[in-house]
Amino acid sequence: MKPEYPDHPAPADAADRRAVAPVICYPVDALPRPDLAAYRAARAGWIPVAQVTVPPRDARCFEVPAGHFFRITSVEGPQVGDLNLWSADLSERFYSGKSRALHGTHLGTGDRMWSSFPTLRPLATITEDTLDWYGFDEYGGGVHDVIGTRCDPYTHNLLSDGGQYHHCCHSNLTRTLAEHRGMPLAEAETHVHDVLNVFMCTGFTRDTGQYFMKASPVRPGDYLEFFAEIDLLGALSACPGGDCGSVHSSDEAACHPLLVEIFRPKAPPAGWLPPSPNGYDRSHGAG
Template sequence: MAPPEPAYQGVALDVDRPFYRRLAEDPDRRPVESFEVPIRSGRAWRVPKGHLCRLRTVDGPQVGDLNLWHAHDPRERFWAARTRQLQRAHVSTFDRLWSTLPFLRPLATITADTLEDHGADGDGGRVHDLLGTRCDPYVNRLLTGEDFDFHCHSNLVRAVAPFGLTEFDVHDVLNVFQCTGLTPDDRYFMKACPARPGDHFEFFAEVDLLCALSTCPGGDLSIPLWGPDARDPIDVCHPIGVEVFRPRDDLLDGWCEPERAAYRGLHGVRLPRWAE
């Protein structure tokens, strides 16, 4: 029996792979910004449209929780659930990161991923996870009865505060470098991050972006955060490097910022005839 077809199909999901491949392979890209996000912390930064952003493991495997917003209108932000449906539950090169309604357009397109050949391991675990979301102090309190202020949710809250955003703006994440899957009884699992120093995940900003990244307090997730075997995993925590590049101008010939969704937004409410 043939496997089922993906539910979401259409020309709007087609990607100009040669265009993004040229961006990824550009030897003349110019560095714009470079920094490291220390362990158990968060940082936010802007990436202008038409630029590339690379997340890089520095000295060991490390999971990072990524949020994206339109830099000029944070009501438009990354929509993990719809990206999971339109693309995949674990994203890689040429997949796009889509925004929320009523905008529904690609905020970014993945251009490079050194772990793209990882595939599924023996347990079905894959990397760059959209199945789950960020760890947070509320769930931690629920499971352990204790408070801890440096979960990814809190790291992201602190990171975006200087940009005028609050806890209510932090949203479901892309878990970069994180290996996850579903157990035979359909429950979420996390495994040790397979990344090595120098592995990277890179995306092209389709619009002006505000990005925020948390270096997960679980580090490479090789030590359980909850349950009978849980202990402080600080020894497996590492920083993540962030680099922003401007590609060669001629490589962007013909490219333009994607338009927001064309739907008129009437939702079944009729306009008076004089307004139609």
């Protein structure tokens, strides 16, 4: 725990130091913005090609070809989902830290889910968010965060004096990937990574800077929609915390299924091309 009071007195110029204006780390003015009008126009006449229901406190995998859309929908009650994305061959994975640095702590319409180094390219673009009205509340909370990780059995063990709980999102994602790709659990676990917390309402406390969660504003019929920029493998866990209004990693919270639907447009969005891997030459200044 952080001390209630600082151990060191403030210097005489403390107010001046605190008053220094912030600088955005990664200005994104030069980052090409997705043509949302073209993406949305491509939905006209699209054809549903697959759907997957994710049971409460469990996870499921799904495949999305490049140029297709997919939606995650709340279908029975308030429910948070933890989303992992990979390239179809598992060589690329969602890079939550860089997505956060480029777009902010919470993702929304027009933001992208970026891949890990060395490719650093868009895996998917968010094309619709029915919770975009929420914004940031008086506590600093917003939805669809990339600041948390995913509930996991290791942290649970650490904080519960040795407890063993197997339906944390980390374990859910590990099991479904292992089953879907026919690999051992230990191998599948190495591919599981920090998530997009779909529908989760989170922020940081202003006094201690701690990560907090509160009851999600999601209701049945709300959805988050994506466009697959490359061939994707996804895995979604219906978090054992339900709406995460009180606890997570629990068998007591009210939990509900989530629906994943995949749609094939009649034609790709006008002007769309799959993104190329990042153009850095990978020489790292050597030689």
